[in-house]
Amino acid sequence: MITNIPHFKKVLLTQGLKPTYQRLEILAYLEKYKIHPTAEMIYHALIRDIPTISKTTIYNTLNALIRKGIIHEITITGTETRYDYHGIPHHHFLCNQCGKIIDIDVECPYLAKKELGGHRIEELQGYFKGICKECLRSGHKAKV
Amino acid sequence: MITNIPHFKKVLLTQGLKPTYQRLEILAYLEKYKIHPTAEMIYHALIRDIPTISKTTIYNTLNALIRKGIIHEITITGTETRYDYHGIPHHHFLCNQCGKIIDIDVECPYLAKKELGGHRIEELQGYFKGICKECLRSGHKAKV
């Protein structure tokens, strides 16, 4: 994997996390494949390079990275958590037909808001759902 | 339960769903208690009135109501689906401390959008997370 390992080491150390082989590979995967993968997808991809890696490590690492604000979790599908390594806050689109999750950069006046109606805002997730451009083009068969 | 049963009957019939006792009670519960309950919460509440009701019926009914667009599902917590009976589109706020889910009515320019970047939009969910007004007031202890 052609990745900037020294950079990820710094990111982890800055947040007080030990830069283990597993954590570096998980970060490298998330940085390279911006497909908002599930824990399962990451596990499946990394087991080639690290045959001993366990799913628990995937979850442990992802949860540690979330706690430190290095990655974000996306609950757009409702069935499983998706993970996102992407600095700039943005919204997401889920295609109800092909299942793809796409980054959506819209002018959202609330992305910067720290307060709303007296509540303290720490996070905002915007989930759009529908049929993606590509599925529309290739003749849209309704989802069963 | 003081509810408008005839109205719910009409709602169900209009959508081609038989207005069974279970479905009417589930709708009545959702209309009365706008707490964005889980399936478990609905089950627990209804078992008093309908001792034979099964959790499968709760799920079957909720999924049927979603398919017909009568209710909406909210995946803000990431751990379980919450259900919302509320006609007007709106966003939600989850308090990371007390777990409460609050309706948020903000001026969102995308709530009416039917298209975005070539993708067809059928649904939009806006999830704010943080510490609610009440938890802030009662001395905010950080979540562990």
Place this chain on the structure above:
DNA sequence: GGTATGTTTGTAATCATTACAATTATGTTT
């Protein structure tokens, strides 16, 4: 009232995620 169809129910299965305890690796100290 009888019948076809849709609904409800209970149990078992599935899937994602977490708990836990033992093993192993890491960074630091000597």
Place this chain on the structure above:
DNA sequence: AAACATAATTGTAATGATTACAAACATACC
């Protein structure tokens, strides 16, 4: 470089939400 304390990894088992399935039941229509 060896030893130490601590943190991370691993495998297995447990949990919790949700769905699959088939039998029993109720509903609307004739």
